[in-house]
C-alpha cells in the first residue's frame with residue numbers, strides 16, 4: 001500500500017471522528033433543547049421498533065423489502081451495538097470523568113468493565129504493561145489471554161474507557177466461541193495448537209536473538225529448562241526441542257480447557273443453529289485468517305475487528321454521553337459520503353477480492 005493510500009485511509013478515519021465530534025456537539029445542544037432531543041429519539045426508536053417488529057414477525061413484509069441491504073445492515077449493527085453497552089449510571093460516569101491520571105483511569109476502567117461483563121476470576125485476562133508497540137496503546141493477545149497496555153499512553157482520556165471495552169470484546173468473542181455447541185471443541189483444538197506454536201516460536205526467537213546464551217540457574221528460575229531448549233536448538237534437534245517443550249504444552253492445554261469449561265459453566269451453552277452460533281462460526285473463520293502483520297485492509301475487513309470496534313463505538317458514545325439514537329443517521333451519512341469516494345470504492349474492490357481469495 002502506498003503512502004498516499006495511507007493518508008486517504010487516515011482521512012476516512014478522520015471523517016468518522018468528525019462525525020463523532022459533530023454528534024458530541026449536537027448532543028450537548030440537545031440537552032439544552034429537550035424537546036428537539038425527544039423528537040429525534042422518537043424517530044430513531046420508530047425505525048428501530050419498526051424494523052424489529054416487521055423483520056422478526058414477518059420477514060417478507062413490504063416494510064423490510066423497502067429497506068436497502070445497506071440500511072438493514074446499519075440497523076442490525078445498531079441493535080447489536082445497543083446490547084454491548086455497559087449501562088453506566090450518571091454517578092459512575094461522573095466518577096470516571098473526574099479521575100485525574102490516564103493510568104489510573106485505565107486501571108479503574110479495566111476493573112469496572114471486567115465486573116460489568118461478569119467475567120469469572122479464573123479466566124479474567126490480566127492487564128499487563130508493555131513497552132514499544134507504536135501501533136496501538138491496547139491489544140488483546142488472545143493466544144495468551146492477556147490485555148496489553150502501552151506503558152507510555154498516547155490515547156486521549158475520553159477514549160481510554162472505550163478502548164478497554166474493545167479489548168474485552170475480543171476476550172468475549174473467544175469465550176463465546178468456546179461455549180458454542182458444535183464449534184467449541186474445534187475452537188479449543190485450534191487455540192491450543194496455535195498457542196503452542198506461538199510460544200515455541202517466541203522462545204526459539206528469544207534464544208536465537210540472545211545468540212544461544214546459556215542462563216545462570218541462580219538468576220532465572222527457568223534457566224535449566226530454557227538451557228535445555230537452547231541445547232536442542234543449537235544441535236538442530238527439533239525432536240528434542242519438542243520433547244523438552246512438553247511441560248509447557250501441557251499447561252497451555254490446561255489453560256484452554258479451563259477457558260472453555262469456565263465460560264460454559266458461567267454463561268451457559270450457546271445452542272447450535274442459533275443466530276449467535278452462526279455468528280460465532282463466522283468470527284472463528286475470520287480469527288483463523290488473522291495475520292499479525294497484515295495491512296490495514298486485512299484489519300478493515302476482519303469481522304472480529306469490526307465487532308470489537310462496534311462495542312468500542314457504543315461504549316465511546318455512552319462514556320461521552322452522546323445520544324446513541326444518532327447512530328443510524330450518522331452511519332448513513334458516513335456511508336453516503338464514502339460510497340461516492342473513488343478511493344473507498346477501490347478499497348472495497350480490493351477487500352472483496354481478498355475475501356474471495358481467502359475462502
Ligand SMILES: [Zn+2]
Nearest residue numbers: 166170305308
Ligand atoms: Zn481489535
